[in-house]
Amino acid sequence: MTAAAPPPCDWQTAKKKVKERGQYLLESGIWSDCRFIVGTEPHQQVFEGHKLFLAMSSPVFEAMFYGGMAEKDPIAILDVQPDAFRALLEYIYTDRINLTSFDQACELCYGAKKYMLPHLVEECTKYLWSDLYPKNACRAYEFAKLFEEPILMEKCLNIISNQTQEVLSESSFDDVELSTILTVFDQDVLNVQSELELFTAVTRYANRHNQCAAGNPSNEASTRHPTLRDAIMKIRFLTLSPQEFAEGPATSNLLTEPEKFAILMNISSPSTTVPMPGGFSTSRVRRLQNRNPRQFEHIFAGSSSMDTSRTSMIKFYAQGGNPSAFTEESNNEVSKKLYCTRVPLRLTDCMNTSVLDCAVTFTCDKNVCVYGIQVPAQDCMESEERQSTYTELLYAHLLDADGSRLTYTHFTSRVPWRSLIDISFNRPIYIQRNKVYKVGVVLHKTGLYHVGQYPSQSMCNGVVFTFGQGRSGTGDSVRDGLIRSIIFSISPSNQNAGNAHATILMAGLPGGPTEHKFP
Template structure:
């Protein structure tokens, strides 16, 4: 006898599937939440038992001595999409993070309702997506949620990629305290203090606009940028640099500009002291403390003579299919400080190759692969031991079947000896790829590479990453 279609429980094999059904349909719901503010507010139906068994905050809300009696329960400080993601996690254990901003919003909700595992997963996502363009926002997030290790990592990126951080439009949205923290760093990668002054002035004009003040008014600019202005090291500039730049800015009063110029021209300033609160240091900013990062390298400056390819030896295995997305990762260490330029991956096996499995009646029609090409589509990145992304690339190009193709990263990255790094490649083109068991230790130009280090879960299908391309 066929089960009635209304008996939905019969067709749900796992608890997560049953939870998903209840969340989507609202069946048996006994509480409602009005989340967000108008005009974007949304109402969510939920189940007290599900929520209480996942969160002590919800437990107190529904079953404590001060149980919530409002209906719907207002939650004004949370975005609807973040609350929806929270409910999906509670009901199904699924965490679907798609962006840096979403991870930050969901982490806020997870902290509020005391779901530590969800907080951890959000933080890990932020680590993996950390780069110059979001380092300031990530720092503010880490400071708000008291994540000191993440704060240190953000400062490290800001210090080593300062000009990229300051050049991003998002920098102008940072809080004053974050701006001051940046200017307090001894180690910043800037060509001169003029870069920092220009950044402060741009930020101050933007802040005036946000507060409804005139961005050209001297008093308004100084009011918003005062603490940051006092962190600038004007005495590191040459007289002409200061006279043609900061001295003409509305950020400085005429008498202040004169006093600073006298102190630059005559160290000690004679009888004319620096304006009150101005930084007396004449020591230029240092680059990042790790000297391995001090040498600027670009793809254009790398010649064929000093580019090396550590090609792993491989024992071939049958090819594997990519029916949608094929993800492969490989961890590695080196015994010397080197600069990573990219990787090499194999292209697809020709569809007519005898290596590719085929229906029995077509097997005799298979011909050896010809010299044909196809459009490869992939994404590759390099992560450090903390899972933070160091560099990446999107690759789309016509390639020949059965060859190795070199994938250059968006920028070269210096890495340090004896530290673990991870290369990841995501293949998006359907077809068959040659698999193999690759050597786990290779020496190239006196550099010893150890591959697939750490736990087995740290690497997968590493045979699809055949080479590391590097220089010194």
């Protein structure tokens, strides 16, 4: 995008609306004061912009141009496609959103996430909802999983469960990630006549990618990266008749001869002394027999808005569909948000000059649901005492022991000096007892923070959190002084027998952070 000829005299008088003037500035490039090199060769393009316009719409651009993250011009953006960046600029300058395809919506949604434009994310996500078909359901699920859009994930699973035969028959299924195939095969409700349809799809996938699962060591199913064998072991072979198995899977090289014999023996006689191969499904329940309308479809069917930075409500349902008392509105202790506060042994000052990154590993002795964390706000300087608040800008996330991101949030808001800030993740996460997790926060605002030293354990409502776990001997010491509290709820699995699973309802928290004074 290059600057055009000098604008006509008094051009402003012909533009009645702000969006018309913004469109003119974007197209003409007059008064531009920043440049972006977008995309990768040979498709790179140069875009001109106006710092004020961009910062006015995005806290990321604000930090980029007027904060501690200031970058040199021109700014290289290699992870966004030029067409998507052009559409993003058009939205910023004119409020216009012109979505024409599923692929475009995915690309634009990525850019909107990156630059914290929640309304644009919402519109892209709604477009994706309306453009879901068996052909793109798996790809949309992968997109939703990558960018942690739980409502879109659930809608994709609805289509996969209700139109499984169409999904499996699409050629696009041959290009999905193995982890997606595992998710599909994990579903208790699938619209298939028999498990042969799943096995046929896996066989086609193996041929497409020149993979062979037979003969792999059984312990490969426990490796970090999913394998084709992991998918095969989820197929419910015991729901087939001996003839179906003999004429289908038994003729395939995806199973070893001993596995074929053991499976056929178990199909023919439930009382056989021959055990099923290790890790293979022992279920004899046909998926179609369990078929009911998906339990939570009504929750998402009418969803028209969502807060992409915060989640305020979570409900747990026990197997069988009976709702438990796990809601924020309930007075039951199970649903109450709790604060595992780390009482500081000592507080020291830390000046953030650019980007301050802190994290801490932890375990807890009970299953809990983590909502977010609590971090300290800045201590004001003498020159700043005139104002009671300032604008905080940070990023926070929750990781598992392997470093995989479970949830995150971008936070920007006016907060009081010397307060504690409640940061809610995009979605609550159900975590398991005695497993190692890691919470981290990255602060982008320059200023003075109080960093603490804490005891290794803290207890709240009978739940013991142990910090600094899983890092001994690795040489990877993490600075954890900014994580003051973990916000959580006690899981229903600690109160009731049986398993539970979580359904996330997207709803914005009441405006502004919760204020707590320093001890």
